[in-house]
Amino acid sequence: xxxxxxxxxxxxxxxGGISIINCAYENTAFDYFPWYQQFPGKGPALxxxxxxxxxxxxxxxxxxxxxxxxxxxxxxIMDSQPGDSATYFCAxxxxxxxxxxxxxxxxxxxxxxx
Amino acid sequence: xxxxxQSPTHLIKTRGQQVTLRCSPISGHKSVSxxxxxxxxxxxxxxxxxxxxxxxxxxxxxxxxxxxxPNYSSELNVxxxxxxxxxxxxxxxxPVGRAWNGYTFGSGTRLTVV
Numbered sequence: 001x002x003x004x005x006x007x008x009x010x011x012x013x014x015x016g017g018i019s020i021i022n023c024a025y026e027n028t029a030f031d032y033f034p035w036y037q038q039f040p041g042k043g044p045a046l047x048x049x050x051x052x053x054x055x056x057x058x059x060x061x062x063x064x065x066x067x068x069x070x071x072x073x074x075x076x077i078m079d080s081q082p083g084d085s086a087t088y089f090c091a092x093x094x095x096x097x098x099x100x101x102x103x104x105x106x107x108x109x110x111x112x113x114x
Numbered sequence: 115x116x117x118x119x120q121s122p123t124h125l126i127k128t129r130g131q132q133v134t135l136r137c138s139p140i141s142g143h144k145s146v147s148x149x150x151x152x153x154x155x156x157x158x159x160x161x162x163x164x165x166x167x168x169x170x171x172x173x174x175x176x177x178x179x180x181x182x183x184p185n186y187s188s189e190l191n192v193x194x195x196x197x198x199x200x201x202x203x204x205x206x207x208x209p210v211g212r213a214w215n216g217y218t219f220g221s222g223t224r225l226t227v228v
Contacts, residue, residue: 043219043221043222049214098169100212101172106155
């Protein structure tokens with residue numbers, strides 16, 4: 001079963017607009033929630049991350065909102081730019097079994113039109 | 115500073131063959147993790163190694179194996195290749211293998227099985 005559900009699958013916004021990507025999880029053992037950005041032909045790159053005891057984290061134009069009780073978290077990209085066009089993955093760290101493996105969502109392909 | 119280095123970048127193999135993929139972590143990082151990313155999906159955890167010991171294994175068949183060497187580089191081996199093994203194989207480097215420390219991904223090896 002898919003442990004981290006991500007939506008939407010694709011997103012088109014205009015330059016200067018706000019991009020919002022949502023994720024939900026079920027496993028309460030997850031203890032760290034990073035977002036990754038991936039450009040074609042490249043590996044995922046860490047964008048921003050949050051711990052479950054924090055409700056919001058902001059770094060520049062990127063903000064994570066985290067709702068522990070609802071088991072949901074989201075990425076907001078303010079003032080979206082064409083250079084932000086990429087695939088975004090939410091992830092959750094699963095510490096069970098001795099390793100801290102990342103469980104990824106299926107990704108959101110963001111296109112920012114100039 | 116050099117990032118995570120993976121080789122080869124591309125590989126074409128025939129069904130039933132064996133393949134070895136290589137990863138050199140960031141200098142000073144002692145943990146390497148392997149992920150499989152099928153086209154259009156998020157990466158899926160295969161293995162994590164720390165200090166040459168296997169720390170965790172994902173839900174992959176025994177055809178998949180890995181090891182980490184004294185210099186912390188790693189190899190992923192896949193035997194008896196199947197068509198479904200076609201994917202981007204990503205190596206993630208980390209200081210101690212903890213998510214909050216950050217995982218840095220390489221650009222991956224694109225494996226095509228024909």
